[in-house]
Amino acid sequence: MIAIVGAGLAGMAAARRLENAGCQDYTILDRESRAGGRVDTRIIDGFRLDVGFHVASTGYPAFQRILPSFLLDPEWFDAGVLLQNGVGELVPFYHPLRHPRSAWDAGWPPFAAWDLFHFATLGLECLAGFGDVWAATHHGSAADLLSKRGFSDLCVESFWRPFFGGVFLDQDLQTSAGLLRYYLRAFILGRAFLPGGGIGRLASILREKIPDERFRFHANVREVEKGPDGFRVALDSGEILRAVSVILANGPVGVSQLLHWPEPEMRPTTTLYFKSRRALYPERCLVLPRAKDALVRHYVQLTNIDPGLAPKGSHLLSATVLNNQDLDDGTLFSLALREIGNLMPDAAGLLEPLHVTRVPAALPAQTPQRLASWLERRANLPPGLLLAGDLAGNASQNNALETGVAAAEKALWMTGRLT
Ligand SMILES: Cc1cc2nc3c(=O)[nH]c(=O)nc-3n(C[C@H](O)[C@H](O)[C@H](O)COP(=O)(O)OP(=O)(O)OC[C@H]3O[C@@H](n4cnc5c(N)ncnc54)[C@H](O)[C@@H]3O)c2cc1C
Structure with missing residues (x-):
């Protein structure tokens, strides 16, 4: 069984990839009663209001x-x-x-005029591929980048x-300059x-292709432990699930708690x-x-x-x-x-x-130092424990979807279902 912790964009993107590969032996666990995580639209007095401004x-x-x-x-x-x-x-x-x-x-x-010239050169650089978020760790903060480029006050x-x-x-x-390039691109x-109809549509469309029986709501994961024959996933209810691979897609705070990493500044x-x-x-x-x-x-x-x-x-x-x-x-x-x-x-x-x-x-605060520290920590995860979402890259819809799919592909590959 593959366990996915978190039914936000990252967890559901992973689930969709498993479904597409014909894998039905997985469960998505979420502590809440709904899928979507931070992506949500609520109806109030007939208005459709996103929870926070999203684009x-x-x-x-x-x-x-x-x-x-x-x-x-x-x-x-x-x-x-x-x-x-x-x-x-x-x-x-x-x-x-x-x-x-x-x-x-x-x-x-x-x-x-020189501002427009700097807009043009920075834009061209981003298009030429310097939008890579990992380059972020070498490029200081967004504020540094703008000041070095000479943009006017x-x-x-x-x-x-x-x-x-x-x-x-x-x-x-103070966010990494690499992320400024990423978004600008x-x-x-x-x-x-x-x-x-609102940002919640991202979640509802993803959810459509995932059978209801794969979700387990009100299922808070308390601990994930590696044993000799796979992973032990402990729920608050006391139930223990056994998994060959675990995809941690439960947001930056949740992931840090389960991995005993320093809690991110949110x-x-x-x-x-x-x-x-x-x-x-x-x-x-x-x-x-x-x-x-x-x-x-x-x-x-x-x-x-x-x-x-x-x-x-x-x-x-x-x-x-x-x-x-x-x-x-x-x-x-x-x-x-x-x-x-x-x-x-x-x-x-x-x-x-x-x-x-x-x-x-x-x-999460995404300073160059924090991005570098997540990168370093990720390298030390045991095989089979896979990360998706903000701490696997950056805090964006794109990254959640891409890292969810990438984690699912690794899990499929490890279990011999993808060659
Ligand atoms: C207000 C706001 C505006 C944003 N605007 C944009 C934007 O304009 N553009 C953009 O690209 N990105 C934007 N983002 C970022 C983007 O929405 C997130 O990066 C992305 O949705 C993260 O998805 P996720 O699945 O990784 O995490 P989450 O959405 O956080 O999902 C994690 C899930 O895990 C569950 N969970 C947590 N801990 C546990 C546990 N122990 N056990 C079981 N379940 C658990 C949670 O209930 C949640 O459902 C915005 C975010 C916010 C909050």
Whole structure:
């Protein structure tokens, strides 16, 4: 038997690969009552609210090879953002090759010519294959990379920090430069999208091809031990399962606990959802406030991208908060409304607080040192104990899907079912 611990994207990608190879001798164990892990969409007052702000991209190889994006009913973002220029006004900044007309209409971008030159050279490097996350360990932090490249302060504060601070949940951009390249490559090569009906669709589509009887929910794995004839998987209930191979796909904290690794530092995020009778702005893109100490790191009129997220006649906007997340809901809503209103004065009369989603342990801190330490530790795992998900690479949907499939293939190979 092959045991998969964790029914998130990584665990289910592994299960799908086992099913495709005709292997039915496996179980997916999850301590919760549902599959999907950190990927979840909840319905509140008829609105479809993702648990935290998520975006997918066709630039992720996994959305071609493992879970083709067309299965996800993609709803597309435009390749651009609204950001604050040197005098604090909101201006559009579009990818000139994807939206030449909009880029032309927007006029000269709000940055210096040398910033555009650095964008072009960094983009070309990423396309040429320097997006490899492992190179990350040699390349310092994202902040170092941007400063060594010579991007202006205006460019860092208007674009890089709000955008990638939001992606990494790391205002200081101490995340590995390799990851910045990894994501930049995905955004240049592909199109950003929301799976129709919310990010939870990633999980529900994966789950469709896995028979219900392979899942065991409310099954918290307490310990995994290697013995002379395979692995002993101990559940909280006292039950012991025997497995020839174990795929640990139970998220960074869960994996660290089972392997007795130092617990990763997890980064929180809070998402404020507002409803309204009409859209606050018409573009299909994120808005990036510039101030580093701003409460709202970015916001987006989600129903411009997927109208199906709100009941008919309503609109949905999400604001991602990284600073001061410990404030109560009412204070967060009023501060956020004030900040959004400073950029778009209609906000005050239009946006109504709907719901707050708090994710206290969303992503692990992914500094170059931490990525290097996971790489080193992985090399010492006993044969048959396989890792999938964040600690097997990085915290992304792409990595979860790819490392899930790779772990399943190793398990099949070890049990002689894949040659
Ligand atoms: C708010 C947020 C926004 C994100 N945005 C993006 C984005 O825009 N783009 C992107 O690429 N990535 C994004 N990510 C990252 C991406 O969602 C994750 O990296 C990916 O979903 C991880 O999947 P996983 O299966 O490895 O882990 P998880 O989803 O964490 O699944 C682990 C599963 O293991 C179970 N488990 C844990 N311990 C045990 C145990 N001891 N026994 C049994 N079961 C256990 C848990 O219940 C869970 O179901 C985001 C993540 C969050 C939280």
